[in-house]
Amino acid sequence: MELSIRSSGNLMSPALEGYIQKRLKFALDRVSGVVRGIELRLIDTNGPRGGLDKQCSVLVGLKAGDPIHLETKEGDAYQAIDSIAHKLKQALSRRKRSWRQR
Numbered sequence: 001m002e003l004s005i006r007s008s009g010n011l012m013s014p015a016l017e018g019y020i021q022k023r024l025k026f027a028l029d030r031v032s033g034v035v036r037g038i039e040l041r042l043i044d045t046n047g048p049r050g051g052l053d054k055q056c057s058v059l060v061g062l063k064a065g066d067p068i069h070l071e072t073k074e075g076d077a078y079q080a081i082d083s084i085a086h087k088l089k090q091a092l093s094r095r096k097r098s099w100r101q102r
Contacts, residue, residue, distance in 0.1 A: 002037035009044050011077055019078065021086040031092045036061040042077060057082035058088060065095065
């Protein structure tokens with residue numbers, strides 16, 4: 001599985017990159033065999049003004065079926081990563097259930 005992390009500005013730090021890898025690994029724990037690759041983008045939409053301005057999007061390529069695209073916006077980069085990891089885990093669980101039903 002290939003993981004690509006992209007960010008705008010000076011959001012990315014080694015600590016944040018390690019956190020992203022850890023959270024995504026946990027979210028994909030049970031379904032890593034069906035994932036081909038992940039592209040994560042983290043963007044600060046309005047700079048130093050604050051607010052809900054950390055936008056995180058993820059595109060997950062699967063070995064079978066359509067890719068999964070998710071987005072979230074939070075006030076902090078770590079919160080955005082937590083939110084996207086939670087959404088990803090739920091989406092993959094739903095997709096896995098639909099594969100079983102077929």
